[in-house]
Amino acid sequence: MGGRGSGGGDGGRVRGHGSGGVDAVMSVDDVSREASRIADGRLPVTALDALAGDAPFLSIDHLRAGYGRMEVLHDFSLRAGKGQSLCLIGPNGAGKSTVLHSIFGFTDIFEGTISVGGRDVTGLSSSNKLASAGIAYILQDNSVFPDMTVEENLWMGGYLKAKPDAARAAAENVFEKYPRLAERRRQPARVLSGGERRLLEISRALVMDPEVLLVDEPSIGLEPRYIDMVFEILGDLQRKDGKTIIMVEQNAKKGLEFADLGYVLVSGDLVKAASGDDLLDDRDVGRLFLGG
Amino acid sequence: MPRRGWRRMNNIELLFSSPAIAGGLLIDGILFGSIFALIAYGLALVWGVMNIINVTQGEFVILGGFAAVVMADNGFHPLLAVPVAALVLYVLGRLLYRTIIHRIVDRDLFTSLLATFGISIVLQQLMNIVFGGDPRNADAGLGVWFAFDYSIVLSKVKLLAFVLAIVVGAALVVFLKMSRLGQAIRATAQNARAARVVGIDTNRVYEATFALNAAICGAAGALAATAYTIHPYIGLPYTVRSFMIVIIAGLGNIGGVLAAGLGLGAAEYYAGFILGAEFQIAFVFGLLVVVLLARSWWLGRKRRYLK
Numbered sequence: 001m002g003g004r005g006s007g008g009g010d011g012g013r014v015r016g017h018g019s020g021g022v023d024a025v026m027s028v029d030d031v032s033r034e035a036s037r038i039a040d041g042r043l044p045v046t047a048l049d050a051l052a053g054d055a056p057f058l059s060i061d062h063l064r065a066g067y068g069r070m071e072v073l074h075d076f077s078l079r080a081g082k083g084q085s086l087c088l089i090g091p092n093g094a095g096k097s098t099v100l101h102s103i104f105g106f107t108d109i110f111e112g113t114i115s116v117g118g119r120d121v122t123g124l125s126s127s128n129k130l131a132s133a134g135i136a137y138i139l140q141d142n143s144v145f146p147d148m149t150v151e152e153n154l155w156m157g158g159y160l161k162a163k164p165d166a167a168r169a170a171a172e173n174v175f176e177k178y179p180r181l182a183e184r185r186r187q188p189a190r191v192l193s194g195g196e197r198r199l200l201e202i203s204r205a206l207v208m209d210p211e212v213l214l215v216d217e218p219s220i221g222l223e224p225r226y227i228d229m230v231f232e233i234l235g236d237l238q239r240k241d242g243k244t245i246i247m248v249e250q251n252a253k254k255g256l257e258f259a260d261l262g263y264v265l266v267s268g269d270l271v272k273a274a275s276g277d278d279l280l281d282d283r284d285v286g287r288l289f290l291g292g
Numbered sequence: 293m294p295r296r297g298w299r300r301m302n303n304i305e306l307l308f309s310s311p312a313i314a315g316g317l318l319i320d321g322i323l324f325g326s327i328f329a330l331i332a333y334g335l336a337l338v339w340g341v342m343n344i345i346n347v348t349q350g351e352f353v354i355l356g357g358f359a360a361v362v363m364a365d366n367g368f369h370p371l372l373a374v375p376v377a378a379l380v381l382y383v384l385g386r387l388l389y390r391t392i393i394h395r396i397v398d399r400d401l402f403t404s405l406l407a408t409f410g411i412s413i414v415l416q417q418l419m420n421i422v423f424g425g426d427p428r429n430a431d432a433g434l435g436v437w438f439a440f441d442y443s444i445v446l447s448k449v450k451l452l453a454f455v456l457a458i459v460v461g462a463a464l465v466v467f468l469k470m471s472r473l474g475q476a477i478r479a480t481a482q483n484a485r486a487a488r489v490v491g492i493d494t495n496r497v498y499e500a501t502f503a504l505n506a507a508i509c510g511a512a513g514a515l516a517a518t519a520y521t522i523h524p525y526i527g528l529p530y531t532v533r534s535f536m537i538v539i540i541a542g543l544g545n546i547g548g549v550l551a552a553g554l555g556l557g558a559a560e561y562y563a564g565f566i567l568g569a570e571f572q573i574a575f576v577f578g579l580l581v582v583v584l585l586a587r588s589w590w591l592g593r594k595r596r597y598l599k
Binding site: 137139142159160204208 | 472476482483485486487488489490491493
């Protein structure tokens, strides 16, 4: 097993916390190197189509995108059917969030296309994506407006609606659905608990009634009891309301258990794509991303 | 200089022995202070939303003042200049944002201080070339009121400037709370990333915020020029005053800004009376040092408690 630990010394045994060894701990670089070795060769787009049930709703084709002049994604393609959920996993810096940013229009796109329901949305601004293409982005970690009330936060979610009344009506729907938020509607968002904040972030995105939800690290910074709640809410949105969900999740096990499809990204390249369950059973994926 | 010291003692005694003088100074100071509060509110807006400390604040004020002077010279009522100055400065604010400020929004404080300081120097020189360096004043010809048997003299134009400053401030609060753009500005100030996620074009919000602040300064300057004299190089004290007020009151605290502004105005008038008018600006800068020291002591104390 020598050489797998990041220390890599042949004789000196590195010890971890308490009595646990750190032989199984790998550096990010090692994970990336090994992960690119497990690649299934070039993944044909037809294979991605098949995973999406040959009826893709959200399609990304040969995307090259990044920030400024830096290219993060190289020739990336993705397919998700309507009402499917897809989880992106991979080491830090693999470009998972960049996929979400590109779909929502936060990156510079050099080449390739993104389409939703057959409509090319590659060049749309974020506000147009939200207002007319039905794409909403749920930001990781603390994206409420702290000094506005819960109610005002939801109204801000409908900022792009032509009439403020429409946003207010949508907010009422949210309150009906989540009584937990309704109880706190007139309190400033900064006093909410972590779970309530995440609930507010998710429901604020629902005000515009999007078809596609881009969910960035839903479990980050949450207490364990809230993590299950968040995945339950997302599962509800997928199954009952037919939302298509594209997710990035650092807790790969949770993410893959939840999602229909799993994509493994390494250094801006797609190295593996399969159903979430298949990836959970995959030996290499288990070793590299699921902790043995 | 014993004679000067003697005079100061005399002045302090005079304040205590003559409530009319003391009261008059207080009223004059508060009236002037309302203009400071307005400028400080604009500074707090830009600071809170864009994280830029705008050193150009005072030059915006003086430019607005010159708008009033020019209009008065051409036979218009100088108070008509309030909306005109606001409009002119609004346009200038947008222009500056598109050419320079948009490059420094996400940069560190040092970059934005340097850039806005540069703009303020350029504006000073331009005003000197265009309007000349002499002290000017836009005479509104409103006269004065006398109260308490002629012991308190109240300039009507100062009173009007005070009322207008309060009205503009109140309108601003309502605008931020009620209007769509106001909501977008508040949302961006609280969490810019989240604002982009709900579809707010933050770049447009920044532009509007910067231009709005310039307009506020322009209006404040037009009010100031009707009651006080201006010249191209007197902008910096206004910048320092507004900075000091925001340091004391904090960002996003309109009541605090108003109170600190009025208080500063009164303090300045008393200081000017006691030390002599030539020391009034020196007092402002000296007070800034005191406020900054007090603030750093206060923050240091807080840190000790947190440990």
